[in-house]
Amino acid sequence: MSGSDRLIVIGGVAAGLSAASAARRCRPDMDIQVFEKQPYISYSACGIPFAISGQVSSFRDLIVFTPEEFRRQRQIDIATEHEVTEVFTARRVVRVKNLKTGEIRDMPYRFLVFSTGAVPVIPRIAGLKDMQGVFTVRTLNDGLAVSDYLERVPVKKALIAGSGYLGLEMAEAFARRGIETILAEAREQPLAEMDTYIGQSVLDICRKKNIGFMGSARIDGIEGDGIRIRSAVLSGGSRIDTDILILATGIRPNTELAQRSGIELDDRGAIKINRRMETNIPGVYAAGDCAQTYCSILGKPVYVPLGTTANKQGRIAGKNIGGKNVQFKGVTGTSIVTFFDMEISKTGLTETKAREYGFDPVVKAITHHTKAGYFKDAGQLWIKLTADRRTGRLLGAELAGTDAAKRVNIVSAALSARMSVADLTSLDLCYAPPVSPVWDPLLIAANELLKLLE
């Protein structure tokens, strides 16, 4: 068995499959092998809350491609339930274990891609072990397990630890199923890394939708009936009855194997890569949530695990492996979450981050209707823009309300082009009364911010 022209991908998630596919397009003859620990590959992990809520009819709909399709259409061999347990980088060999049979074998490679993704951060909670009804929501298997539990057990009350994007999505999913839901957040507000206005808006919706919110709430332990969870105990001693607990307390790069293999990690534990997606070891690449990404605003590596980035990084890795020479242009860090009718989004640096990175931030927030005001159904959008006082350069935006997605991407493009606030005010945005006011809210915010800079 020769590895002289073989690419091995560790992890059948978006980044790895994008790398494999891009390499295949460049190199029709290359041997490409993907190993994935889980039984499923190529699915929309971000879609899981919507399958749980019932907005998406079946978990099966979340699967984009099967291993068979990859084999047939792209001649990419995918072995699921196969775990790579060792990487011998000096000999360019991986050791892989078939989780179904226990069989272990070594396979040589010429190129290796780490796309091992991220794993949930599990907070220290007494009693977690062997208790039914406690779930993370990361893999398709996780989603199926939650769904199965909801079918089997009469779940009337749900508790969600963490109120980031996933926490909010899961709260909405449970609320849509008529389950009495509480969010327990260790910090004071939901989405605490964002402006307090956004946290307040989320709280308003929670109230309307009858979702409980407990700030500064740390879950210390859980108690059950011997089989299943029945309540959670907060650090203050108070007890919350619940039939299910979702741990939505963040993720961290899944890089134990990489570290054991001598691949350099950064202080967040993410694999260090250059803009070609190369690690410190020749022939070894990394892409997606297990790796750093390049921030085009700061001009340096950051850890911003997002599906869009994972796909782009994978493609870059695959092209370089396939003989091209391409560099990742970087991200501005654009993300969005929907919470019922509200879109919450950001791109670039928040005011706090801007200060941390040595800028002198000037900010302006406005609220404006998102189509001509004389339309009765015109929604409201809150926009906060951050700029650098010294240079007038635009640094970031946070948005909450109607049609945030529509505007955040304009800011992202402006950030990629390193536009100033003055540049932003002069953008030629579309106008028709049913889709926007004649001065788009984004331009209104930019004009207001410009006044503070002049």
Add this chain to the structure above:
Amino acid sequence: MSGSDRLIVIGGVAAGLSAASAARRCRPDMDIQVFEKQPYISYSACGIPFAISGQVSSFRDLIVFTPEEFRRQRQIDIATEHEVTEVFTARRVVRVKNLKTGEIRDMPYRFLVFSTGAVPVIPRIAGLKDMQGVFTVRTLNDGLAVSDYLERVPVKKALIAGSGYLGLEMAEAFARRGIETILAEAREQPLAEMDTYIGQSVLDICRKKNIGFMGSARIDGIEGDGIRIRSAVLSGGSRIDTDILILATGIRPNTELAQRSGIELDDRGAIKINRRMETNIPGVYAAGDCAQTYCSILGKPVYVPLGTTANKQGRIAGKNIGGKNVQFKGVTGTSIVTFFDMEISKTGLTETKAREYGFDPVVKAITHHTKAGYFKDAGQLWIKLTADRRTGRLLGAELAGTDAAKRVNIVSAALSARMSVADLTSLDLCYAPPVSPVWDPLLIAANELLKLLE
């Protein structure tokens, strides 16, 4: 009466009022006088079709500010139903006629702004004169006249000459009122300056909504019952029964007065201006639909009359009059129209225009769903991108379908930044399953176009 520190604005439309307001912000002490021929100022002309359709409850809702508000809040004097009949640029004096009293007086100025807007192009149609039931839709008065006619006369059938943005909006408005509507278009397709796919999509909607479309149809004459229109006669001789005729056959700059006053016009009849909005005559500025605008893609003047540009140009003129020194950064030519559920939009150069201007256009069109495909209500969006083969530079986009507004502005920002197609592919756009696929349709189109360029 001294004009030593007076700004006179001819035309109380968006551009003129923006100029007056911007000048006021810079110069609290300046005497500012606006003359407007029509009885109304500061209204959303673009909103008229939606007031006729009933989507906006009252024409009054379209009015943003009254003259009284301008006087009180900004100390700007606005005289409606006052027509400026002569401008003596050597003496810096305008002659103005009070249309209510017939009184004529001369008034000196230091600065003058032409914001006389555009007027409808009236095709040569026999029998137009003195026939009731024939309307243009440009001013608030026009809209009120149509509305009044619909109240007074039983209108069962409507004919619209022209199928540009206004023609489509009026067709939708009539169809929403249950009126049997026909679009008569001189060219073969609706929106003929756009890609034929868009024309076809419009025709599909016309069929669904029971709106007739006649291509290559020129109205030669109209016939009535002595008072009101009853039918139109096409150049081929065929006759179409109708109770109302809307002329939506384009607009032209309203510049007879400017021309008489020695202001230079371009070959489209638009007032020539530099990027400070100055005409060839010292102290005389122009802004809005009566004037040229600067195309940032071509780096030269074009005539693209749009409300968004009018507002920006007015502001630039006002700031320069107020003592600042600002230049208009130009437009990419972004426009949008909604036709029932479809958004149709473009920015930059179409393939045809690109060729006209000496580029070697490479194009790619795709159709893709605008949120994760597993959402049953995911809409479809068609995107066509145009780039220059030699340089790889992005030149323009045309879009039709769901959420076109969301994407066109990203392209507009990219065009402003003179991005290449490769730059566009690397934009960091937001992703969450309910608002977009993981690869936004725009990125998919850009990636496909990039393949053609590589």
